[in-house]
Amino acid sequence: MNALLWGVLPYVAFVLLVAGTIWRFRYDKFGWTTRSSQIYESKLLNIASPVFHYGILFVLVGHLVGLFVPESWTDDIGLNEHTYHLLSLYGGTAAGVLALAGIGLLVYRRRTKAPVFRATTANDKLMYLVLVAALVLGMVAKLMHVSGEGYNYRETIAPWSRSLFILQPKTELMAGVPVMYQIHAVVGMVLIAMVPFTRLVHMFSAPVQYLFRPYVVYRTRDPEQLGVRPERRGWERTGV
């Protein structure tokens, strides 16, 4: 079980993430969108969406720092474990609260506004479930271990996650981890695996290139594309 959860599942999730993204990019560029529902309802979204997105971005940064910055590095710059714990507790909780408040409002909007609810697919619902579960479990895990130094995941979870990259997963490190952290990690990996197959995929199209391109874009017609082109996904002929 230990090996399965901490030695196999991470790689399965990673492969699904990478392969799924490549597959989606090759075969479903047309379906690759934010699927915004703002045109139906703008007022709530204008508050909830930025709150959630900025919250989840801070959560992401927090995870990256927590998992991939070794304890020895922070020790070297004179950040002791207690200060780090407080930083991660307050910073992480603030980000988590932002993200949760945002997604709470978004889910409320999605359920109560008829057009938005009507545009919600089963895929969306599953995604929301896993996403909210991951967020809530993360908060619970953190807040269950606040006393004193808190739980120092940087001696167990973080080294384990780093060991994954050198293909020598130290699964034994995860055996003693509090169960809430374990569940959070598993749900998190499921979420990662789901990214390419849900609307979450829009995170990979963050339009950073917009900062560097000229404002007006010109394109010439593809000279090999004067006739009809083969049908592609989303563009199949209807009827007849």
Next chain:
Amino acid sequence: MPRGEATIGRVMAQIAMVMNLDKCIGCHTCSVTCKQAWTNRTGMEYVWFNNVETRPGQGYPRRYEDQERWRGGWELNKRGALKLKAGGRFRKLAGIFSNPVLPEIKDYYEPWTYDYQNLTDAPLGDDFPVAQPLSQITGKPMKIEWSSNWDDSLAGAPEHGDLDPMVAKVREQAAEKVKFAFEQTFMFFLPRICEHCLNPSCVASCPSGAMYKRAEDGIVLVDQDQCRGWRMCVTGCPYKKVYFNHRTGKAEKCHFCYPRVEVGLPTVCSETCVGRLRYLGVMLYDADKVTAAASVKDEKALYEAQLGVFLDPEDPGVQRAAEEAGIAYDWIEAARRSPVHALISKYRVALPLHPEYRTMPMVWYIPPLSPVVDALAETGFDGEEAGNLFGAIDTLRIPLEYLAELFTAGDVGPVRASLEKLAAMRSHMRAINLGDQPDPSVAASVGMEATEIEAMYRLLAIAKYEERYVIPTAAVGDAARLEETALPAELPDSCSLDFPGGPGMGGDGPFGQDSGRRHLPLVSVENFHVLAKRQTADEENELKELPP
């Protein structure tokens, strides 16, 4: 246009449109045929690539011209440079998680269908069954309260007329001019499509780089595979002619019927126009001058500035520069015969819609004179007598100021000039029709000659299909290049038959030079004859005369 004075930069060609508002009867045939052809799909129920608005009126979406609210188009920053009114690059990315100035579906209108099934399925009862309206957004019964042309022909104008942003602007300057009381009102129809601007703010707003202006014909398109649904283009377009497909989550817009235009057919809206009021043709312009022209400080000078960007296709210098820029001969010839160029640059009767948005729009309008003539005739005067008409223009029921807010950023000069030319044309042609000698002073008073007036009359009144739509095809533009690519070493990209699955696949067919499958006669005609002779020659001597 000054000939050969300033140096010509990069010449580009654009298929542009002019609409003669005098002829629009507001029948909405263009809207309906366009809808049937392009937006007759789920997710696009509320979308009209072409719509016909009654002016004064709020337009579609409601009050779209109020840019203080919707933040469309460009403005000048403190240094006098162009910037997007909705905010620059960093502001767009920081605010990408929601777009506070995106019109909601209610700002357009909530599309609906009717519960037709109830008409046949309703149980037997005392009352007739009805088909109640169902929202196509929620699927639930709804109350119909607005649509894309709810205020058609001034319906509800006493109540809603004041909501027209242009009416508000005119009233600031001339309080008495715009009235909605019955017998004092005025109206005309304004058909609108995407402007396919020279300086498109929608393209500039797109974070994904999915929107682009086609280099060959200037048509502005959305790459559906690259669009990620950030919705910035909807805000960026001051004409609100980019729409969000709420089913696919992608932006869609009027594409100038490019599949038709590419093969030389007019757009669906032009083809089906009952009044034959649309003109299509090529405009040549200097792409290097666009930014400077769009950044002119005085809004009222933007019309003139845009005229300065257009190039005169009769100018040999322009022709040479166009050829150097890779514009096909047919396109240059089409530009010379372009009715659009004649109406915009030669006669100067067509005007751009809202030049103050600084997008350099390319669908222009001839302002309406007919209501003036009618109003005059109603008062018992001769509506087509020059003196009467000229006098009436300034006391129009359609105030010049209102037209100027639409077409010239508030400058009444060009609007008056255009209307006076139309009035002079009426007067001149009336004399001819009545067998009188036309008074040369009428033409002279608008700076035209009798022959010019008659040519303009022909274009505006009786121009046939081929004269109204002068559209060079994409294939013709490409044909010369394609023909030559069949010859080796002419172009670096070698044989045009070598594309995957193509008949060429490099080199000859299995049985020598002329064997194998060939779909198109892709050799130039000289080569064809040489080959034919080589294959049919009886004597070896005959071959020696041929070039190798």
